[in-house]
Amino acid sequence: MPTTAETKHSNGRNKGIFNNTTGFSTLITVTVLSLAWLAGFASRLFAVIRFESIIHEFDPWFNYRSTAYMVQHGFYNFLNWFDERAWYPLGRIVGGTVYPGLMITSGTIHWILHTLNIPIHIRDICVFLAPIFSGLTAIATYLLTSELWSRGAGLFAACFIAIVPGYSSRSVAGSYDNEGIAIFALQFTYYLWLKSIKSGSIFWSICTALSYFYMVSAWGGYVFIINLIPLHVFVLLIMGRFSQRLFVSYTVFYIIGLLLSMQIPFVGFQPIRTSEHMAASGVFALLMAVGALKYLHSLNPKGQWKQLLILGGLVAAGTVFLAVVLLTYMGVIAPWSGRFYSLWDTGYAKIHIPIIASVSEHQPTTWSSFFFDLHVLVCTFPVGLWYCIKNINDERVFVALYALSAVYFAGVMVRLMLTLTPVVCVLAGIAFSILLDLVLKEDEMQTAPVETEDSKNLYDKAGKLKKRTPEPVPAADSGLGMNVRSGTLIAFMILLMLFSVHCTWATSNAYSSPSIVLASYGNDGSRKILDDFREAYGWLSQNTAEDARIMSWWDYGYQIAGMGNRTTLVDNNTWNNSHIALVGKAMASNESAAYDIMTMLDVDYVLVIFGGAIGYSGDDINKFIWMVRIAEGEHPKEIHEADYFTERGEYRVDSEASKTMLNCLMYKLSYYRYDSGGSPAGYDRTRGALPGHRGFQLTYLEEAYTTEHWLVRIYRVKKPDEFNRPRLPLAKRTIPTSNNLSKKPAYDLGPMTSKRRKGLLKNKPTLVKGKKMTKLE
Amino acid sequence: MKYKTLLCITVILTYYNIDAQNRAKGLDEKVQQLTDMTAKHSIIPLNLNKFKDFVKSPPRDYSFIVMFTAMAPSRRCTICQHVYDEYVVVANSFRVSPSYSDKLFFGMVDFDEGSDIFQMLRLNTAPVIMHFPAKGKPKPADSMDFERAGIHAEAIIKWIQDRTDIQIRVFRPPNYSGAVAFAMLFILLAGFLYLRRNNLEFLYNKQMWAIIAVFFCFAMVSGQMWNQIRGPPFFHRTKNGPVYINGGSHGQFVLESYIVAILNGAVVVGMILMIEAAGGVKGTVVAALEGKRRRFQSVVGLVLVCVFFSLLLSVFRAKTQGYPYSFLFK
Incomplete structure (x- = not known):
């Protein structure tokens, strides 16, 4: 919708009456931007309207929990927060292992609102933070594009980014995650960078550095900025576009940005110690060298300076490169971390880091995901790129590099579609703006200098003529003509309309599910809410001991901590692979082996997600193979992936499944006592199979709770005294009192026991002595 | 004894x-x-x-x-x-x-x-x-x-x-083929530049750089990286004849990605034609085309954009279950 509104305005703007009136164009700009903000905000509210104001998915729950902690205990306590509720028994130093920008942002908003006596719950701020920031992103994109091309293009880009699914996928209401604010910071930093490189003023460079600081505090993706800006500078140097403006803006930005980024506890000394940041320092050194050479050149402008300059530059570049390589080799600089390395060597993660490969958003991107997330922009942004390169200047070099690097990264990893989306919006905005500018411009503009006739007349005449017969045109007319113009206009209006409709559809259907509340639709269209997750977490928080430890797969760690308020073993912050592998091993082992691991880890409850009854495909059995793989990575002796497949290498759960599969803990916990589902009782609707091993008993665990649709199943781990004793019928159970002596021989085995008991009773002093001993120890 | x-x-x-x-x-x-x-x-x-x-x-x-x-x-x-x-x-x-x-x-x-x-x-x-x-x-x-x-x-x-139970660490002989190829390319490039050192104008040819950049975008956007990593078949042979488009949105064939790249390319070409016909961007020389030719070029561009975009949309629709929108073609 805003796109159509926008084009109408730009139509109006070019009509001529507004042309010289800055007031009108400002008014239009402000109107369009606020409409874009409004549309962007509104299109992100599907989840809130359909369900409720709730935090989504997994990571947002942690962010929400730490924000709530910060609001409650203050900023410094948050920085020093040691969370003993996570990664039992290790714990987690939260303050030093998060990007605090998100929490600080919402904490600040909360503080301001409360200072103004507006009592709003921190949860609502968290839920609506990302949609509000989408408007800011639109404005930042507008500014960026206006720097690059024109204000009209900026308005287009702002409208695109406000609603494009590639961005709204990470910023719907309730998706309270770093990316929501980081894209704003990214765009704004780039805008300021272009501004500073254009003006060469220290003020704008410092603004860039400050915005970069905000980005560093918000998201790990800041590495993209600190590599892209040096790349830009480097390419400008190669192109021979060195200038004092470039020198000032980059050196100021680099130094201040470096110092500021090191203030974030989680980043610490990484900017000077890791390879990811070395490009920036290398370019800094190179720029210094080139600057020095240029200065020498200015002292004596005669002589063979050109060759010397090129040679000197090459030597400096080589030296810097060798120095970085050498330092890496010596171990002063850490080599590329696995996550970044896997962007270049695309097969790396699959072999070496299964935990990265296991996450679906780390997979490469198919063309249909590109199209789904960007729609018409995906086939129009190369046009913008084309014209940016054709009319190159310092800023457009930047946008070209941005586009090329982002499109590569997005191709490697679905998740990085997020960094591609803004630049695609910018370039597509430029493309649309060029075309519509030309099409909406009236013929008189071009023909006026050529024609001597009254242009107004010609316009009217041509329009009338063409309405009747488009082919025979007066030879004098060299313009496009009314028909072509209006045809183009209509076609592009349709494209833009399709785009906005697609965006709304995609946001509504694909990205607006909170994933902790599920909805299923009946044949008559009636909706049924499945609230099993919250039911289970609520049960945990009400019915288990305050310090109970819950074992589950890491996906659910944050939710258990956030909603159930219980201790977890592993969670979505996957920093400790061996701990995760231990949990995976427990899930993949048989019951008794798993019991050993569970006692080792002090587990009280086990939580599994089972979707067989309602056909929920994201359940633990489907994720199970990754548990096995991760466990195998750490414990290759005990766990073999092949054991969990059938002879023919299929992953099955029915009677043809392998023995190991049918006896592992995950299988048993999922299918224990399961009799719901389909026409044969116990039919698994997710896998479409009847489980192969049914009616078994659990020895070491007992079912504690199963939610309404069997989605979450909680088991209590028995204490050792609960399962190694024979079960007594109720009638024979007695409370051990003083007179049990007389009853004991009735069922006890022999005189030995009774003798011992007698002896114990007689030797009371020694017994006390023993107790004292242990107490002393 | x-x-x-x-x-x-x-x-x-x-x-x-x-x-x-x-x-x-x-x-x-x-x-x-x-x-x-x-x-x-x-x-x-x-x-x-x-x-x-x-x-x-x-x-x-x-x-x-x-x-x-x-x-x-x-x-x-x-x-x-x-x-x-x-x-x-x-x-x-x-x-x-x-x-x-x-x-x-x-x-x-x-x-x-x-x-x-x-x-x-x-x-x-x-x-x-x-x-x-x-x-x-x-x-x-x-x-x-x-x-x-x-x-x-x-x-x-x-x-x-x-x-x-014998643990071996993989020691791959460093793959020199890549390095050698790279070095060869570099030497060739450097030699070429050296030979043409008096005529380096072509390096400033924006058209060439623009074409390279746009082609790179087509390759990435049509999922060549996915092909590279996943190695899908060129197309699928079934009893009912070859299938060129993978039915699911999570997969694709090599040929399919080429088709998509061509569709994308056609849309881009169409749009550039239209812009050029309408006079091009400020700064570039406005081609002194006569009105008829410009109109024709513009219409061709418009048709390219509409037809190929709708084709793209239909291919996408065929792959995505329950996608409701289409344009020109079903």
Whole structure:
């Protein structure tokens, strides 16, 4: 919708009456931007309207929990927060292992609102933070594009980014995650960078550095900025576009940005110690060298300076490169971390880091995901790129590099579609703006200098003529003509309309599910809410001991901590692979082996997600193979992936499944006592199979709770005294009192026991002595 | 009598001793021979006799990994070459690894040299990598499953570790081919630039750079990276004829991605044509085309944009279940 509104305005703007009136164009700009903000905000509210104001998915729950902690205990306590509720028994130093920008942002908003006596719950701020920031992103994109091309293009880009699914996928209401604010910071930093490189003023460079600081505090993706800006500078140097403006803006930005980024506890000394940041320092050194050479050149402008300059530059570049390589080799600089390395060597993660490969958003991107997330922009942004390169200047070099690097990264990893989306919006905005500018411009503009006739007349005449017969045109007319113009206009209006409709559809259907509340639709269209997750977490928080430890797969760690308020073993912050592998091993082992691991880890409850009854495909059995793989990575002796497949290498759960599969803990916990589902009782609707091993008993665990649709199943781990004793019928159970002596021989085995008991009773002093001993120890 | 018994016992003992020595020597000799052979080639080529001596006959305290393959070009086993390359990497890594010992040897049987071995083991396919444990007969798990594990050296090493508890670190000889190709390209480029040093204008040709950039975008956006990583088939053959478009949104065929790239390209070309027809961007010289030609170009551009975009939309619609929108075509 805003796109159509926008084009109408730009139509109006070019009509001529507004042309010289800055007031009108400002008014239009402000109107369009606020409409874009409004549309962007509104299109992100599907989840809130359909369900409720709730935090989504997994990571947002942690962010929400730490924000709530910060609001409650203050900023410094948050920085020093040691969370003993996570990664039992290790714990987690939260303050030093998060990007605090998100929490600080919402904490600040909360503080301001409360200072103004507006009592709003921190949860609502968290839920609506990302949609509000989408408007800011639109404005930042507008500014960026206006720097690059024109204000009209900026308005287009702002409208695109406000609603494009590639961005709204990470910023719907309730998706309270770093990316929501980081894209704003990214765009704004780039805008300021272009501004500073254009003006060469220290003020704008410092603004860039400050915005970069905000980005560093918000998201790990800041590495993209600190590599892209040096790349830009480097390419400008190669192109021979060195200038004092470039020198000032980059050196100021680099130094201040470096110092500021090191203030974030989680980043610490990484900017000077890791390879990811070395490009920036290398370019800094190179720029210094080139600057020095240029200065020498200015002292004596005669002589063979050109060759010397090129040679000197090459030597400096080589030296810097060798120095970085050498330092890496010596171990002063850490080599590329696995996550970044896997962007270049695309097969790396699959072999070496299964935990990265296991996450679906780390997979490469198919063309249909590109199209789904960007729609018409995906086939129009190369046009913008084309014209940016054709009319190159310092800023457009930047946008070209941005586009090329982002499109590569997005191709490697679905998740990085997020960094591609803004630049695609910018370039597509430029493309649309060029075309519509030309099409909406009236013929008189071009023909006026050529024609001597009254242009107004010609316009009217041509329009009338063409309405009747488009082919025979007066030879004098060299313009496009009314028909072509209006045809183009209509076609592009349709494209833009399709785009906005697609965006709304995609946001509504694909990205607006909170994933902790599920909805299923009946044949008559009636909706049924499945609230099993919250039911289970609520049960945990009400019915288990305050310090109970819950074992589950890491996906659910944050939710258990956030909603159930219980201790977890592993969670979505996957920093400790061996701990995760231990949990995976427990899930993949048989019951008794798993019991050993569970006692080792002090587990009280086990939580599994089972979707067989309602056909929920994201359940633990489907994720199970990754548990096995991760466990195998750490414990290759005990766990073999092949054991969990059938002879023919299929992953099955029915009677043809392998023995190991049918006896592992995950299988048993999922299918224990399961009799719901389909026409044969116990039919698994997710896998479409009847489980192969049914009616078994659990020895070491007992079912504690199963939610309404069997989605979450909680088991209590028995204490050792609960399962190694024979079960007594109720009638024979007695409370051990003083007179049990007389009853004991009735069922006890022999005189030995009774003798011992007698002896114990007689030797009371020694017994006390023993107790004292242990107490002393 | 006493002496006789003593003698008898001595003789027996001596004999037994000699026998034991013989057998022990047999093992030592074998290990020695194998070590010598391994020193020459990290993979020992085996024929029937050697196979029987070293792999099959009992006095063994070492594990033997044997690859059965058919390397002769006439056999047309393309995968054999790949597996062989990886296998060589494994054997060489073992030779330089700290865990190198005489408890594990690598051998190879080529079908054309040892077809009787194939018959003896009832092997119908190649390549097969089998493990012959020091004790007992090979179990089903002692032949490696390429389908599941893949043919990478890492997978083979993992499997060996699984079977023999010997851990090998992969030491790939640094792949110089990439570096060499890169260096060659660089030298060629530098040489080219040097030769044309007086006429470097083409480097400032924005058109060329723009074309390169736009093509790179097409390649990425049409999912060539996905093809590179996942290696899908070119297209799918079914009973009802070839299928060019993968039905699910999570997969694609190579040909499909080319089609999409072409569709994207057509839209872009159409839009550029329209812009050029309408006068182009400020700064570029407005081509003094006459109105008719410009109109024609503009209409062609518009048709390209609309038709190819709607085609793209229909392809997308066919892949995405429940996608409601289409334009021009169903």
